[in-house]
Amino acid sequence: MKKDYETILTDFLQWLDTRGYAATLARNGRLSIRTLLKWLENRQINSINQLTVSHITEYHAYLETRPNKIYKGQTLGAAHLNKTFIAIDKFLEFLQQYGVKNAPAPTNYRITKPKQDRKKPETLTNTGYRAILDEFAVWLDTLGYSESVVIYGKRYTRFFFEWLDSRQINSIKQLTNRHITEYHAYLETRPNWKYKGRGLSVSHLNHNFWNMDKLLEFLHSYGVENAPIPTNRRMEVDKEARILKIETLTQAEIKTLYACIPETYQNLPFVERQEKQAELRVIFALFYGCGLRRSEGHKLRLKDVDFDRKTVFVEQGKNYKDRIISINEGVYRELQDYIYNYRNRQKSGSRLFNYNKATFGNKLKYLQNCCTDENIRKKRLSTHVLRHSIATHLLQNGMSIENIAQFLGHSNLDTTQIYTHLI
16 A cells, blocks of 8 residues: 555544544554555555545445455445444544545445344233243242343243233233143244244254243242143254254364464454454364353353363353363463463453354354365354364264263263264
8 A cells, every 4th residue: 555545544543542432443444444545546546635525435335335255145234334434434534634635524424224024022011021021030040040041031931921912811810721832833833033934943942942831830939820830842853963964174174274364364453463363263272172162162251261270161051061171282372372462451351252152153254264275165164063073073083982072061972972973
């Protein structure tokens, strides 16, 4: 990029900083405006004084049709575009204060995200049901269930109460076994609000059925007369078919993918790039090297990593089981590098990763797209795939089924036994 443009970009970032804008806006501003300036250069617009409103309009149109580099076959999302448009407006505001003659004014152009065409249950307005819902959540928490069980328990129960309300069943005392059966049938045929054209998964249905049983158990303890008894209804899950459907990575592919990490985030400054790459290596270390589930990695706290004993403590994994995982030298080294050199500089939060669970998948997808190996790019990559891959590789290398089951935190040896069909 031209030296003049580099200078303007540096001054723009300092301008954002002196006005106290958040670090996320500064980071996004740097990337967005660098891309804009390169786009101008490619069109032989070599001075910022040549910038006009028509260039900004043309660049907006270019962004709206530009292919998404991470998700092939898609364009940039509305949220991504709007963040870029905000950065451009701030840049134009800066140019006017910077003394650029005839600099275009901020456009305030934004894309309105279309409302998703899905019908969600109506908000629960029945005060009686709302009181029971709150009491049920407290009851689950008192019994020692995890935070996620309490959160989803409230959600599933609220949907059920809204369903009852819509059928003029306005009091919990009117609840009968027939209503439970009808609601189960409704769930089995209800469209999936997130994935169009699908129904609810077997796993989701079973979580609903389990929560219903807990609700009925609570109603009896709550003193509701003639409350239905728990049904213990569950749909059978073919674990073997589900595991065999997962296409794992080979040991050679794992090494290839890991070797691609230094090629990531090349558009970022050196210091920030190093941090992002260290974070990717830690994600690999935990979900492949330690075989963690996504929820376990998301909940992992800094204090759960014991460098003296070279262990990672998983608190209340699946089925509320705790386990301690010994870490090898490679995992130990990556955790030390990330925590001491980067994570400890962040002041907020006790968890190792301060973002939601979906971010793990997004980061792995980005890494996958940076890889030139076509076989790797064709496969589905997720934290779950990394976990299944390490299980398969340990079995290939001669580890016993019993030790693999303990390593993965399996309650039932039969679940681990399925991996023998993968080699």
